[in-house]
Amino acid sequence: MFWSHRYSRHEKGKWVPNQSKLARKPPIRIPERDVSSLIAQHQLTLIGRVTNPTMQRPQAVVDYLPQYWKLENRVTGRSLGSDTFQFKFTAEEDLQDILSKFPFHFRKWMLILQKWEPIIAQPFPSSIAFWIKIHGIPLHYYTLDTIEAITEELGPIKAKDADQMRVRVEVNGLQPLEMVRDVELPSSEIIQVELEYEKLKKHCFHCFSLTHDELTCPLLAPDSQKATRPLGINQQRTLSRIEADKKRHDERRS
Structure with a gap:
C-alpha cells in the first residue's frame, strides 16, 4: 500500500516571497541641470488638490473652474492624478485676482489651491x-x-x-x-x-475634516450615522449655504 505525500507550498518553492525582490532598491539619482528656465515657466501656476476624491474628479475640476473664473482663453489646466491638478495662467493679474478670491469649492466640497513653488515638501498642496x-x-x-x-x-x-x-x-x-x-x-x-x-462648504460635522462627512467618519462607531454634538456656527452656515444653492438651482430649473 502506497501513501501519497502532498508537498507544501514551501517544499515546492511556490508562493514563497523572494526576500531579495522585497528589499528596497537604492534611489535612482537624476542628473544635475540648470532648472531656472523650468522654474520661470511655472511662475504663474496653481497646483490644486480635491479634498474628497470620491465626490470630486480632478479632470472635472479642470474643465469647470476656467469657465467659473471666466478665464477660458487665459488659463489652461490638466489633471495630475487621482486627486491633484494644475492651472497655468498667461497673466500675473489674473493669477493674483484668483488668489484674492480663495477659497473655492467643487460639488460643494472644498478645493485646495496653492501657487506653485519649487519645493519638494510633501504633501503639496495642502493649504486653504x-x-x-x-x-x-x-x-x-x-x-x-x-x-x-x-x-x-x-x-x-x-x-x-x-x-x-x-x-x-x-x-x-x-x-x-x-x-x-x-x-x-x-x-x-x-x-x-x-x-x-467664511465660504466653508461640506465637511464632517463630527471631527471637522474636509475629506469626508459624518456618515463616513472613521471616528464614529459604524452604527452611528450622525454626529450628536450641537451644531456650531460653521455647521449652521454650511447647511444654510447648501439650502440656498439648492433653492437657486430649483429656481433656474422652473
Whole structure:
C-alpha cells in the first residue's frame, strides 16, 4: 500500500516571497541641470488638490473652474492624478485676482489651491486660505490684535480686514479644522471662542475634516450615522449655504 505525500507550498518553492525582490532598491539619482528656465515657466501656476476624491474628479475640476473664473482663453489646466491638478495662467493679474478670491469649492466640497513653488515638501498642496472671524470675545477685548493672536497658531496670516474684524489665514486643509479655542484673557480668566470660516462648504460635522462627512467618519462607531454634538456656527452656515444653492438651482430649473 502506497501513501501519497502532498508537498507544501514551501517544499515546492511556490508562493514563497523572494526576500531579495522585497528589499528596497537604492534611489535612482537624476542628473544635475540648470532648472531656472523650468522654474520661470511655472511662475504663474496653481497646483490644486480635491479634498474628497470620491465626490470630486480632478479632470472635472479642470474643465469647470476656467469657465467659473471666466478665464477660458487665459488659463489652461490638466489633471495630475487621482486627486491633484494644475492651472497655468498667461497673466500675473489674473493669477493674483484668483488668489484674492480663495477659497473655492467643487460639488460643494472644498478645493485646495496653492501657487506653485519649487519645493519638494510633501504633501503639496495642502493649504486653504480662509477669512476667519472670531465669536465670543468680550467687547472690551474685541480688537484686530486679539483676533490675530487667536488665529496665528492656525497658520500664516495673509491679510487683515479691520472693517469686518477678520483675518485671512492659510490653514492645513488636510487636517481637521479647529472650530473652538480656549483663550486666556489678561485677567487670567479662561473663555472659549468659536472660529467662523467664511465660504466653508461640506465637511464632517463630527471631527471637522474636509475629506469626508459624518456618515463616513472613521471616528464614529459604524452604527452611528450622525454626529450628536450641537451644531456650531460653521455647521449652521454650511447647511444654510447648501439650502440656498439648492433653492437657486430649483429656481433656474422652473
